[in-house]
Amino acid sequence: MKLFVAIVPPRSALQELAAAVRPLHALPQAAALRWTALPTWHLTLAFLGQVDDGTLPELERGLAAVAAGQPEFELRLGGGGRFGDRALWAGVGGDTAALARLAGATTEAVGRVGIGTDDHPFTGHLTLARSSVPRDSRDRGPRRPGAADLGPLADALAGFRGEPWPTGALRLMDSQSIGAGRHYETTAAWTLPPRG
Known part of the structure; x- marks a missing residue:
């Protein structure tokens, strides 16, 4: 399985976006x-890559402990x-400080079971979108030949502010190839405890 750990915003927040x-x-x-599709939108906390089935029980115990130790918080x-x-x-x-703490704790828990994450x-x-121009290790400039200038697109989103929502x-999640796209399926989830 090709796994990652994420938070999925509620549908109302995704529709606003x-x-x-x-x-x-x-x-x-x-x-x-x-362009990525709304059903695949998520906030990645750690990308694990290929994970052996035998590692899953220990990984899931570690992630359950991470979730139990982090009260829910608000994002937008x-x-x-x-x-x-x-x-x-x-x-x-x-x-975002709580989000960074959760990402850090997730990375530590994953590392304890011997799974490396990116550094x-x-x-x-x-x-939201990825370049359709393939990567080439020889391209060292600010922009690859044929790649879009993403600055105007990022600037167009500058004023967007969605409504706050609890992390939940x-x-x-398991990343699966389907045709030319990807499908993400939740394999396990742990509710963050309420604040207070």
């Missing part, structure tokens, strides 16, 4: 992107950004 993103599809830069989707010319994303506001610093975001649950 979808309404803000819809006009971006008409901009010239949009044609060079592969807002603003936008980009990772160079590779990906366009929606930002996250609200209690990039955590940036809370929801991926920590989810272990």
Whole structure:
């Protein structure tokens, strides 16, 4: 299984974001992107990659402990950004310190069962689109030939501020290839305890 740990915003928050993103599809830069679909939108806390079935029980116990130790907190989707010319994303506001703590605790729990994660610093975001231009290790400039300039798309999201929502649950998700796209299925979830 190809797994990751995530928080999935409620449908109402995703629909607010979808309404803000819809006009971006008409901009010239949009044609060079592969847009993600609303049913796949999530906030990744840790990407685990291929995980052996035998590791799952210990992994799930560790993630259950992480969730139990983190009271629910409030987030909202807002603003936008980009990772160079590779990906366009929606930002996250609200209690981002709690989100970073949850991501850190998740990474530690995953590491304790011998699963490595990427070493990039955590940036809370929801991926909206990826470049359709393949990566090439020889491309060292600010933008790859043929890749879209994502700056105007990120700027167009600058004023978006969604309504706040409680985090709800920590989810272990399986990433499955379906045709040219991806499908994400929750394999286990743990509700964060109420505040107070």
